[in-house]
Amino acid sequence: MNKKTIIENDKTFIIAEAGVNHNGSLETAKKLIDAAVDADVDAVKFQTFSADRLVTKNAPKADYQNKTTDKNESQYDMLKKLELTYEEHKILKKYCQENDILFMSTPFDFESVDLLEKLGVEIYKVGSSDTNNLPLLKYIAEKDKPIILSTGMSTLTEVSEAVDTISSTGNNDLSLLHCVSNYPAQYENVNLNAMNTMKTAFDLEVGYSDHTPGIEVPIAVVAMGAKVIEKHFTLDKDMEGPDHKASLNPEELKKMVKAIRNIEVALGSSTKKPAPNEKENLKTVRKSLVINKNKEIGEQIFSEDIDIKRPGTGIAPKYKDIIIGMELVKKVKEDQILTWEAFQVE
Template sequence: MPKVFIIAEAGVNHNGDINLAKKLIDAAKTAGADAVKFQTFQAENLVSKVAQKADYQKQTTGAEENQLAMIKKLELSFDDFRELKKYCDQKEILFLSTPFDYDSIDFLDSLGMPIFKAPSGEITNLPYLIRIANTGKPVILSTGMSDLDEVGLALKALQNNGAGPLTLLHCHTQYPTLFGDANIKAMLTLKEHFGVEVGYSDHTLGIEAAVAAVALGAAVIEKHFTLDKNLEGPDHKASLNPKELKAMVSAIRNIELALGDGLKRVSKSEEPNKQAARKSIVAKRHIAKGEVFTQDNLTVKRPGNGISPMKWFEVLGLRATRDFCEDELIE
């Protein structure tokens, strides 16, 4: 990827409303994200009737209903996703969606989705990983709640079953993630250990962690966003609003420019400043013709268009070929 691939994670922040989903696409496009990503699932295929909510979900949506009831309200149909894919094409932003069951994998593959994003919760789901790998598409895999051994097994499953190029996203699966838990340097460990592209799926509040990950070498950044943090639903409060998303994209693009190509050289923009900022050997006082140059009658001052002070000891001991005034450049 020629630049950091920024995924604006709409997730289920559409609250089951396709019109809200389209507004999220608009916001992601306006912010300058490369892709907008949703979550595709059939609730009954994803969650059993006895599954309870995660603690953060209980805090954001209450503890009365179980996870299945909550997820069911956030479900969009396959026809909805066909419409959202067309809408993304019209808006010229890449449509992505994370599948959470086999039918959703097959559907998104038939939709022509070019990249599969596998979530942290499926990293130990071998049949799921094989199904995604069988598409032959590139796979971005989040690694929250896992250790190196689990990541390695998941990678092996993907690689051995036909997956395209792989990218690992360091991730901490808590919403929101405390800065002290983010451990962004683990992203570098993933790159060193597995030799694949890496990135960061950021669940901290604000944009600082995502920008820091880019400075460390992230190839992909994923970040949840919403139209309104006060909307009902499990992920809104830990998401960026559209203004914050735009600020994150802008900061990442600026960091990309600032990182440069790593070659140490004089740039075109700083070349003209050499004369003003560097120094030359000058007369410390009046020097008469024929006088020997010494540390007593020479000094170093700006500008830098005379003899470089790096030749200091080559000049000492020579004789002046003419008179020099105080502060005059030595020739």
Template sequence: MKKHTFIIAEAGVNHNGDITLAKKLIDAAVKAGVDAVKFQTWKTELLVTEQAEMAEYQKLNTQKVESQFQMLKRLELSYDAFVELKQYCDQQGIMFLSTPDEETSATFLNDLQPIFKIGSGELTNTPFLRHIAAFNKPIILSTGMGTLAEIEHALTTLNNAGVARSNITVLHVTTQYPTPMHEVNLSAMLTIKHAFPGIQAGYSDHTLGIEVPVAAVALGATIIEKHFTLDKNMAGPDHLASLDPNELIDMVKAIRNIESALGHGRKEPTESELENRKIVRKSIVAATSITKGDILNEHNLAIRRPGNGIPPSRWDDVANTAATKSYQPGELI
């Protein structure tokens, strides 16, 4: 069966708190041919204290000196806005998803989406994991900043709350925006898959460019998540580590090409190779004139193209036998 990687275009907070920009992001995701477009939903007062500082990458990317509370409040969309975005996604024929960052928003989102994505920041949030599990929907679990032991604890929590491992996809991710190549550690995705039988493994990418998510697909990722923006030069914490619309299109094309190239896994000639085999391979032919009854041997036989006669792999079946007819030089035996 041909592989189909579920591609999530992560709009995240790249709408900058503007629903018009959010809809333009949806349009770009549709044009790229992804499977889902994802946002992030929170109430700032329920997510962060007023004293919490911004991450260093957020300070660098926003070029602002403010608290995390102030930044998130600027980027926050209302619940009504998300209802409108869900309706717009339905009209455009693309799946709407949003990551909840606290329980109240998770409850709100339950009516809007068929899948729950749990962000890396909640990997160790046991009450939150139980809250999500209660919705009885497939779960995508990001694991940035996490250890194998923390992933195991999260999976155990979800399993004990009634979520089967077959309904969980664990994403390897490095929580740095952008992620330097030497910190990607893509092999950890395979470690996760082997460590927890029954789960699917995928990759959420924060590197610059498209080569790492494409490589992840070649390694077996079932889900790819990638940030995108309308303009990398826009002010905001995630624009710099995001793809622009054309790069998103290129990534989707590359992933679909890799899926096709992976094939069915059986080692056998393709349809086009069967035709080429006749030209490229060789046959046993007469090297000299041969009279009926002559003994065939290395002196009167040769191996030459084309390959539509007796293959040289059957040399031992032909050599030292009597010719059943006469041959001219170059004639197929």
């Protein structure tokens, strides 16, 4: 798969981020895939990791994780319950293929990359926590597959280092996602204009990985030119687990996708011209020069003889100065729309 498959013309590539919202259950993961298919997204994404390789045994949890899970539990213990085995990955990828949706997963370590390679994933998505993990980025880039890189918590310099590391392998199939790594992210911190700063700086396709409540921001960034959107979703926001409350439910996910597709259509082309169905309105909505008194053949037209009224079937208002002083070759009546025939000798 190449970038043209990800960025298909003007179509936004929408990733439904299941993440760890399966809570370690294969059946829940399948139901998440069903919900993503029903929402008509392009891909459903999970997370591939081993808690033993990801965190130390006593690593603390983030504040938002303490609010949504047992605060006496370590990050290691929380993540250990959310791992998926290779066989479970294999089942989920096959289930995606059967349902005609792209399977994706974010690897958090070298062994997880190897697992996904063994599965034959087509695209790599790298999370914001590894934007500065240059050894992992290089290892992924060497697989010579498209990469979508989130850039939460990163400076432009750090993004530049990541881009240089990936391109140094000869892999230039890279898209960058602006991101704010709070769960949920506050609107005042989103800084959407940074997305286009990256587009200008690196001349790459850009998008947005969203953690704000609701669906407004993903819709806005599509209007701004985002080509990739990633959004967390869950079956139920009240489920136990770190990310459910900052996720969309299935119905919200469907609404987001529908709104994005509507915006894509509405963006249209860059040409300023009347829409086909606007042309029908030209005659009824626009105006014409209208005579406001009866006048005979040979009489001149003066400015005070002219009103400007609908419909737009006669001489356009922009020609008013031209007809002032012209002589009529035909009679005209009060409230008659002027046409050029009134001034032309047959």
